[in-house]
Amino acid sequence: MSRSRCVALLLLVLCGAAEFAEACSCSPEHPQQAYCNADVVIRAKVVGRKEVVTGNDAYGYPIKMIQYDIKQIKMFKGPDGDIDTIFTGPSSSLCGVNLESNGKKEYLITGNMDSNGTLRINLCDYVESWESLSMTQRKSLGQRYQMGCDCRVVQCPMIPCSINDPKECLWTDWVLEGTVQGTQAQHYNCIKRNDSSCAWYRGSAPPSKEFMDIADP
Numbered sequence: 001m002s003r004s005r006c007v008a009l010l011l012l013v014l015c016g017a018a019e020f021a022e023a024c025s026c027s028p029e030h031p032q033q034a035y036c037n038a039d040v041v042i043r044a045k046v047v048g049r050k051e052v053v054t055g056n057d058a059y060g061y062p063i064k065m066i067q068y069d070i071k072q073i074k075m076f077k078g079p080d081g082d083i084d085t086i087f088t089g090p091s092s093s094l095c096g097v098n099l100e101s102n103g104k105k106e107y108l109i110t111g112n113m114d115s116n117g118t119l120r121i122n123l124c125d126y127v128e129s130w131e132s133l134s135m136t137q138r139k140s141l142g143q144r145y146q147m148g149c150d151c152r153v154v155q156c157p158m159i160p161c162s163i164n165d166p167k168e169c170l171w172t173d174w175v176l177e178g179t180v181q182g183t184q185a186q187h188y189n190c191i192k193r194n195d196s197s198c199a200w201y202r203g204s205a206p207p208s209k210e211f212m213d214i215a216d217p
Contacts, residue, residue, distance in 0.1 A: 026124035034126030038110035040078035095122035106130035151198035
C-alpha cells in the first residue's frame, strides 16, 4: 500500500472515530433532568429485535437501525396512545442501546420523537432496568419530576464547583461517591419552591408546605 493511501486511510479512520465520539458525546444526566429533557418516558418490556433499513444517507448507503418491539406497561410522559416500537443505532459505536429482547426484563426508557413520530433512543438517554430504580425514583416519575422541570440539575465535575443561578441544584454524586447512580440520583429531587428558587428534596412523600415556603437568604 502506498504512503499516500495509508495517510488517506488513517485520516478516514480518525475522522470516523471522531464522528462516533461526537455522536455519543454527552454528560451524564440526573434522572429528573433526563425526564424533563425527554419527549417520552415509559416503562416497558422488549419482546422483539431486528435490524431494519430506514433509508439512505447522502452517499446512497443504507441507514441501518435496530428496531425493538416493546410492550408498554405505563407511560409517564409522551403522546396519546401506546408506543410499540423504538429505534436505536446498530452498535454502541453508533450510540446504539443494547436491550434484552426476551420479554422478561422491564425497563425505564426515556427518548425523543423524530419528525416522523418515531421514538428513538441512544446511549445519551436514561435507560435503566426497572428493578434497579429506587422507590423514590419510581414514585417521582410523573408529577414529582415534573415539578422540577423549571429547575436545572447541574453536574459537579470536580471540586470546587458551585451553582450560578437560584434555579439550579448542584449534583455531586460523581465527585463524592464516584458514581452517577449515587445518593442524589436515587433519593433526591430538585424542586421549585414558592420563591421560584430550586432546592434538593429527599423522600418519596410529597414536599411539605414548610419546605415549599422556605426562601433562600
